[in-house]
Every structure is written in structure tokens, then in C-alpha cells.
Amino acid sequence: MTxxxxxxxxxxxxxxxxxxxTECLLKAGAxxxxxxxxxxxLRDLADRYGPAVxxxxxxxxxxxxxxxxxxxxxxxxxxxxxxxNNAGLARFGRLDETDPALFDAMFAVNVRAPAELTRRxxxxxxxHRGSVVNIxxxxxxxxxxxxxxxxxTKAAVNSLTRSLARELAPxxxxxxxxxxxxxxxxxxxxxxxxxxxxxxxxxxxxSTPMGRFGEDTEIGRWVCLxxxxxTSGWVTxxxxxxxxxxxx
Ligand SMILES: NC(=O)c1ccc[n+]([C@@H]2O[C@H](COP(=O)([O-])OP(=O)(O)OC[C@H]3O[C@@H](n4cnc5c(N)ncnc54)[C@H](OP(=O)(O)O)[C@@H]3O)[C@@H](O)[C@H]2O)c1
Numbered sequence: 001m002t003x004x005x006x007x008x009x010x011x012x013x014x015x016x017x018x019x020x021x022t023e024c025l026l027k028a029g030a031x032x033x034x035x036x037x038x039x040x041x042l043r044d045l046a047d048r049y050g051p052a053v054x055x056x057x058x059x060x061x062x063x064x065x066x067x068x069x070x071x072x073x074x075x076x077x078x079x080x081x082x083x084x085n086n087a088g089l090a091r092f093g094r095l096d097e098t099d100p101a102l103f104d105a106m107f108a109v110n111v112r113a114p115a116e117l118t119r120r121x122x123x124x125x126x127x128h129r130g131s132v133v134n135i136x137x138x139x140x141x142x143x144x145x146x147x148x149x150x151x152x153t154k155a156a157v158n159s160l161t162r163s164l165a166r167e168l169a170p171x172x173x174x175x176x177x178x179x180x181x182x183x184x185x186x187x188x189x190x191x192x193x194x195x196x197x198x199x200x201x202x203x204x205x206x207s208t209p210m211g212r213f214g215e216d217t218e219i220g221r222w223v224c225l226x227x228x229x230x231t232s233g234w235v236t237x238x239x240x241x242x243x244x245x246x247x248x
Contacts (some may be wrong), residue, residue, distance in 0.1 A: 007135030012087030016184030020216025165237030180243025
């Protein structure tokens, strides 16, 4: 597989699953425009991988974010071949204990921002017969008491993926990867206390046939495969669970 000469935008690129995706892309020869809010993590990525990485410290949900991201990628690499919408906000809690504002915040980052970035990158994606990969979650297809809002945003991502796949074909392919539980910094930022987090992780492990959490690199390789036209040129509208069998 080679992605040499391709220019790929990755949101949430510096940590967790985004880092796994970015490292796979760089190994395959792509140039990556890495986006996230924390400058230090992005700088660290760029220092490590050199000129193949352009970066922008940007909240993807902020007004004008998509235009700035597209401009950064085009200035550095002259083109955009693919967008990986990975940045995500996961706040867990039961319906009667959750501030509705949290739903709006999750929707803005998990659904609206990927749609807007795809829209702004569309002329470039069309010109290069490009591709979009959305990082969804098995939470978008299985029921999740205590995490209904998060699950609802990921179900929306799945719907967006399938509808846009039809709308943008045959010029632009749109797919989603649905990770099961992966050990990332996300687990310390869900809003659950330590005991509830441990309980949730134990329950998830018990319901994952492969008996372990996934690695960020195991998600990253599937993203690379979906961007590789030789392998996946006929794949669009696919929701691919990479989940240790959790949805089996
Ligand atoms: N870990 C899992 O078990 C799991 C399972 C299924 C799906 N997922 C999905 O995988 C994706 C990546 O999550 P992760 O587990 O790798 O967690 P993570 O390490 O916390 O990654 C989230 C990334 O998104 C960035 N980000 C968050 N909000 C942002 C915003 N408003 N603007 C720009 N960047 C933002 C974060 O960087 P900054 O904080 O610097 O902005 C961070 O790099 C998410 O979409 C998540 O829903 C994760």
C-alpha cells in the first residue's frame, strides 16, 4: 500500500486514535495536516516527523475552522486528497443527569464539524477523486445506557457517511470506521468518576469477544486501507467495525 504524494487532513491527530492514523499515513508516504486544539501536542508531532506534517491549533467547532484547515493544507501541500474526521468529544452520563448543553457541544464537534470540513474541502476532493473517512464508534449502532447522547452523535455520523457516499459518488468516496474500546486519553475525560470508569471498562472488556481493548494503530491501518484507492477504490458508504467483535 502506498499513499505517496497524497495530502491528508486529520483532525484530533496528535493523540490516541488520531495519532495511530497519522503515523500509518506518514509511513505510507502521505503528507498530513494535523489539527487539534493543543499546540504543544501538535508541535511534538511535527518535530518528530518533520516536513511531512503541517499543523494547525484549531477548535474544529469554531466558526471559520474548516476554511482555516483547508487553507493550511493547501498552502503546505498544494492539494487535499483526503479528510479524516477523527476529533471527537465523549461525555457520558444518564439522561436525567446530563446538561443538554453537552449534547449541543458533542453534536458540534462530532457531527457538524466533520460535515463542514467535508463541505469546505469538497472542491479539492472532487478534483483529485478523493476520499473521506469518519471515525465513528460502535456506540452509533449498539444501545448504550448512560451514554445515549454520545451514541446519538455517532449514529448521526453513520447516517451522514452513508448519505454523503451516495451524494458525492462517483467523485468522492465516504466511509466510516467504528472502533470498539481503545485505550486513549479519552477515557480520563468522559465526565465519569474513577469507579464508574473502571466499571464501564470492565463491562466493555467482558462484552468484547477478543478479550482486550484495541490499539490506536489497529484503527490507523484500516483508515490507511480505506484511503488507498487500489484496495478500496470500490468501497464507499461502508461502516466498518474494528471492535474486537463487540458488535458480532
Ligand atoms: N477510545 C475509544 O474507545 C473510542 C471508541 C470509539 C470511537 N472513538 C472515537 O475516536 C476518536 C478519537 O478519540 P480518542 O479515543 O483517540 O480520544 P483522544 O485521544 O481524546 O482524541 C481526541 C482528539 O480530538 C482532539 N479534539 C477534541 N476536541 C476537539 C476540538 N473541538 N477541536 C479540535 N480537536 C479536538 C483532541 O485534541 P485536543 O484536545 O488538543 O483538541 C484529541 O487529539 C473520537 O471521535 C472518538 O469518539 C474512540
